[in-house]
Amino acid sequence: MEEPRQEPPPPGEDAAEETEKSPPPCPNTVTVRRNPHRRARPTPSATTALRSPSSRPLKPKLPDISSFRMEEILSFDISEKHRPDISESEAENLKVYLRIRPLSVSSAHGSRRNRDMVESVSRARNVWPLNPVRKKDAREKSVRKKQLSSEICIMVNDATSVTLTPPVALQESKRIKSEVYGGFSGVFSDSTQEEVYESMVRPLADDFLRGKSGMLAALGPSGSGKTHTVFGTPREPGMVPLLLRQIFEHSKGGIIKSQRSFLLSMFEICTERGKGEKAFDLSNGSELSMQQGTLKGLQEVIITDLEQADSLIACGMLKRATAMTNTNSQSSRSQCLINIRNASTKHDGEDRSSASVLTIADLAGAERGRRTGNQGTRLLESNFINNTSMVFGLCLRSLLEHQKNPTKVLQKHYQNSLLTRYLRDYLEGKKRMTLVLTVKAGEDDYLDASYLLRQASPYTKIKFNKVEESSNPIGMKRHYPTAPRVEEPKRMKYGGIDVSVVEDRKSSGKASLSIEEDASVKADINISTSQNLDTIQTSGSDRYNRIMEGFAKALWKVLKQCNDKLKVADGEIRSLRENLVEENTRCSELEKKLINLRANCTCTKENVMEATSVNLNLGLDSVVNVSHSLSADVDRHKPGNSNEVGGENFGTVSDAVDIVDGLKESDANVVVSASDAANASQLSVPKSSQLIYLEESFGENENAGKHLMDLRCLKLVDDLSDADSKGADLSSQPLIMVRKNSCSSVELDQLLSEDDEKSRDQPASADKDLKSTQACSFGSSVEAEPGLNSSYKCPSLEKPKRRLLPASSILLRDMRALNVEDEMEKPKGNRGQKKLPAEERTRTQGSNTLLRLLIK
Numbered sequence: 001m002e003e004p005r006q007e008p009p010p011p012g013e014d015a016a017e018e019t020e021k022s023p024p025p026c027p028n029t030v031t032v033r034r035n036p037h038r039r040a041r042p043t044p045s046a047t048t049a050l051r052s053p054s055s056r057p058l059k060p061k062l063p064d065i066s067s068f069r070m071e072e073i074l075s076f077d078i079s080e081k082h083r084p085d086i087s088e089s090e091a092e093n094l095k096v097y098l099r100i101r102p103l104s105v106s107s108a109h110g111s112r113r114n115r116d117m118v119e120s121v122s123r124a125r126n127v128w129p130l131n132p133v134r135k136k137d138a139r140e141k142s143v144r145k146k147q148l149s150s151e152i153c154i155m156v157n158d159a160t161s162v163t164l165t166p167p168v169a170l171q172e173s174k175r176i177k178s179e180v181y182g183g184f185s186g187v188f189s190d191s192t193q194e195e196v197y198e199s200m201v202r203p204l205a206d207d208f209l210r211g212k213s214g215m216l217a218a219l220g221p222s223g224s225g226k227t228h229t230v231f232g233t234p235r236e237p238g239m240v241p242l243l244l245r246q247i248f249e250h251s252k253g254g255i256i257k258s259q260r261s262f263l264l265s266m267f268e269i270c271t272e273r274g275k276g277e278k279a280f281d282l283s284n285g286s287e288l289s290m291q292q293g294t295l296k297g298l299q300e301v302i303i304t305d306l307e308q309a310d311s312l313i314a315c316g317m318l319k320r321a322t323a324m325t326n327t328n329s330q331s332s333r334s335q336c337l338i339n340i341r342n343a344s345t346k347h348d349g350e351d352r353s354s355a356s357v358l359t360i361a362d363l364a365g366a367e368r369g370r371r372t373g374n375q376g377t378r379l380l381e382s383n384f385i386n387n388t389s390m391v392f393g394l395c396l397r398s399l400l401e402h403q404k405n406p407t408k409v410l411q412k413h414y415q416n417s418l419l420t421r422y423l424r425d426y427l428e429g430k431k432r433m434t435l436v437l438t439v440k441a442g443e444d445d446y447l448d449a450s451y452l453l454r455q456a457s458p459y460t461k462i463k464f465n466k467v468e469e470s471s472n473p474i475g476m477k478r479h480y481p482t483a484p485r486v487e488e489p490k491r492m493k494y495g496g497i498d499v500s501v502v503e504d505r506k507s508s509g510k511a512s513l514s515i516e517e518d519a520s521v522k523a524d525i526n527i528s529t530s531q532n533l534d535t536i537q538t539s540g541s542d543r544y545n546r547i548m549e550g551f552a553k554a555l556w557k558v559l560k561q562c563n564d565k566l567k568v569a570d571g572e573i574r575s576l577r578e579n580l581v582e583e584n585t586r587c588s589e590l591e592k593k594l595i596n597l598r599a600n601c602t603c604t605k606e607n608v609m610e611a612t613s614v615n616l617n618l619g620l621d622s623v624v625n626v627s628h629s630l631s632a633d634v635d636r637h638k639p640g641n642s643n644e645v646g647g648e649n650f651g652t653v654s655d656a657v658d659i660v661d662g663l664k665e666s667d668a669n670v671v672v673s674a675s676d677a678a679n680a681s682q683l684s685v686p687k688s689s690q691l692i693y694l695e696e697s698f699g700e701n702e703n704a705g706k707h708l709m710d711l712r713c714l715k716l717v718d719d720l721s722d723a724d725s726k727g728a729d730l731s732s733q734p735l736i737m738v739r740k741n742s743c744s745s746v747e748l749d750q751l752l753s754e755d756d757e758k759s760r761d762q763p764a765s766a767d768k769d770l771k772s773t774q775a776c777s778f779g780s781s782v783e784a785e786p787g788l789n790s791s792y793k794c795p796s797l798e799k800p801k802r803r804l805l806p807a808s809s810i811l812l813r814d815m816r817a818l819n820v821e822d823e824m825e826k827p828k829g830n831r832g833q834k835k836l837p838a839e840e841r842t843r844t845q846g847s848n849t850l851l852r853l854l855i856k
């Protein structure tokens with residue numbers, strides 16, 4: 001914080017000193033400004049207008065004011081007591097009163113002192129006898145000085161305005177003219193303390209008793225009568241004693257005492273050798289600390305009667321810092337504030353928790369170093385006092401400018417001073433305030449008065465539009481910053497007595513509590529308890545709000561996360577749907593392809609089924625239908641894996657083997673459908689099976705055709721050497737039935753040529769069978785094995801049913817099927833065929849002979 005600077009003296013100070021050297025002005029003249037800023041208002045009358053502030057006229061002749069019109073002066077009526085008439089329109093305006101210190105006091109004191117000083121100086125200087133001529137001049141000078149000192153600079157115009165007239169010297173040297181300052185709520189010149197109280201403080205006191213807070217602050221230069229106005233003297237009690245008197249008189253009348261309780265606190269703000277500001281409790285002398293605009297540790301004393309209150313005030317005034325200066329023998333060196341709190345529970349029959357506070361501030365007066373002659377510590381105190389006064393004025397000026405032009409920011413000048421921090425609400429227009437300006441009317445005091453009026457007169461335009469009238473005002477809170485119930489609500493006892501408050505009050509030792517005091521204490525405690533309850537409820541609701549706010553935030557976060565997850569899930573679902581659509585499309589395409597394939601395959605299969613449905617009419621009445629259908633997996637039909645013609649490597653067709661094995665024991669017609677002949681590595685034809693027709697159905701794949709061409713010739717070797725067989729030597733006949741749809745033309749030609757060679761050797765019966773077979777269902781590629789009486793079944797996937805035939809017909813059919821004649825008619829050369837072993841050939845011939853005989 002900056003060191004308080006001594007405020008520069010107002011302009012014209014030097015000029016004022018020069019007035020003493022300048023020649024005396026022309027008597028009976030009034031200097032009026034040539035271009036006055038304000039139009040001077042008419043004085044009440046020629047006889048009463050220029051009344052001296054003192055009740056006694058100091059000058060026998062008053063100067064004539066020629067510039068004023070007599071009609072206006074005569075028409076103006078003013079009461080004798082100059083009581084200000086406060087209109088209702090000014091109720092919300094800042095009330096500014098002006099009190100002019102009686103000149104008689106200062107003149108009496110000052111003139112006597114000055115006279116003594118002048119005499120002493122003259123005695124010291126005038127050691128030698130003066131020249132008679134000079135002696136005469138000196139005498140004239142002294143007379144002139146007396147006249148000047150007796151001159152006044154402030155003249156009361158009416159109840160609300162004054163005219164400030166500069167000294168003649170200033171008028172001549174600086175051309176300073178008279179100025180009119182108006183707009184005051186009241187002007188007191190020779191008013192008594194009671195009159196001032198009635199006009200100025202009683203409205204405040206009435207509002208205070210009605211529950212409205214307010215403040216009265218005294219401003220003015222040093223020695224102007226601030227302390228006198230506020231505290232007064234035992235003979236002339238000031239505003240505070242009169243206020244206390246009114247309070248207790250009001251308490252006696254009509255309202256129960258127990259319902260009335262007032263608490264008084266008193267403190268001062270000063271500086272110790274210019275090292276910062278400090279606050280001291282004038283009740284107990286303890287130092288106070290300012291925390292957030294409140295004074296921590298300020299003690300309130302319950303006042304029960306006027307005597308006790310007066311004694312408290314007196315004790316506090318004794319502790320106040322004062323010092324003697326050139327302008328005041330007992331100059332205040334601190335800002336003194338008194339708080340009277342109304343802690344009544346009932347008012348006008350209504351339940352009301354009133355906590356109005358009336359603050360009265362006696363501010364230290366601005367000082368000019370040249371006048372006070374302060375040095376050292378006093379000078380530092382002057383700096384502090386002037387700085388505080390300046391900050392106070394800046395706050396009010398900023399408030400005024402802000403109210404005039406709301407766009408202007410309300411400056412925070414209050415932060416620059418402890419006093420203004422404490423009075424922040426008042427200086428920001430949140431609480432009602434009343435100012436009383438004290439000035440001295442002496443000619444020497446013109447500069448101080450001019451400076452004060454110039455600064456403070458605009459404050460009359462300040463309005464209180466945002467007055468806070470709450471039951472729990474901020475000032476109340478500030479008075480209890482250290483209350484443990486407020487700071488630690490958990491340890492509060494709602495129904496009990498606040499021990500700390502009682503102890504504080506007892507420790508003051510300045511007020512003995514009577515029974516009535518106890519009652520008032522209880523009432524006060526009840527009030528504070530209810531206030532604390534309100535505080536707790538408020539804090540509880542705040543806590544609840546905070547909790548709900550936090551819960552809402554957490555819920556919002558969770559909802560946000562859920563929303564994000566839902567978005568992600570929606571995206572996944574969308575992608576899955578797209579994939580599903582793609583899969584469906586692919587499936588449909590595949591189905592189409594499958595349908596196409598099936599369409600192709602169906603023709604082939606039917607042919608295959610037709611071609612491979614072979615009825616093997618063997619002598620054992622066993623029919624083996626081998627429906628061989630190759631799948632598209634043609635890789636398994638590689639040449640390496642293919643079955644060789646004439647070999648036994650047909651692959652493993654377990655089903656076929658099982659079926660064929662089953663034929664060994666039963667003569668039932670069995671249709672074997674081998675779906676994958678490629679897996680058949682080895683096929684052993686059972687005894688009863690004579691021939692297996694394999695229908696090779698190839699796909700469009702040429703490779704498959706190539707691979708499967710190796711299977712085009714399959715030789716079924718009848719390994720049955722059973723002598724009890726029907727005599728049909730099937731092993732000697734290559735019983736290969738190959739149906740090939742997709743083989744190459746070259747291979748087909750080869751096959752056809754081989755078949756042709758075979759067919760040329762076949763008998764006519766075989767041709768018939770073959771034709772009949774071809775007529776049955778096969779196409780052009782049907783190949784019938786010569787020498788075998790085989791009949792093809794109609795293409796059907798149904799399992800053939802067993803038919804019971806007579807034994808003779810069966811035997812005859814079998815024998816015919818053996819085509820014995822053909823065998824017999826064959827040439828002996830076994831051309832084109834594999835040569836059979838000798839035993840089989842002999843047996844076959846015998847069997848043939850036997851069969852031929854039987855047939856015939």
Ligand SMILES: Nc1ncnc2c1ncn2[C@@H]1O[C@H](COP(=O)(O)OP(=O)(O)OP(=O)(O)O)[C@@H](O)[C@H]1O
Nearest residue numbers: 101105222223224225226227228328331332364365
């Ligand atoms: N209206 C008045 N009637 C009679 N005497 C007065 C009046 N005003 C002031 N005085 C006297 O003038 C002297 C100085 O007054 P006071 O101490 O109140 O001035 P002040 O403004 O408080 O000065 P400071 O600011 O230095 O404390 C006191 O002795 C006081 O009695």
